Amino acid sequence: MPNLGPFELIVILIIVVIFFGVGRLPELGGAIGKSIREFRKAMEEDTDEDKKEKREE
Numbered sequence: 001m002p003n004l005g006p007f008e009l010i011v012i013l014i015i016v017v018i019f020f021g022v023g024r025l026p027e028l029g030g031a032i033g034k035s036i037r038e039f040r041k042a043m044e045e046d047t048d049e050d051k052k053e054k055r056e057e
Helices: 006-020 022-056
Strands: none
Touching: 006 022
């Protein structure tokens, strides 16, 4: 994955603001944050299950 510099991040932010509008940004940020938390939680649970299976063997 290529590195994103400050210029690229600004361009992405401008595109997001144009596409979704300023009013929906907090809602969009909350949804993205919730998705990331759920993904991390699922990954941790999967890792814990793998460790338990290895211990049992």
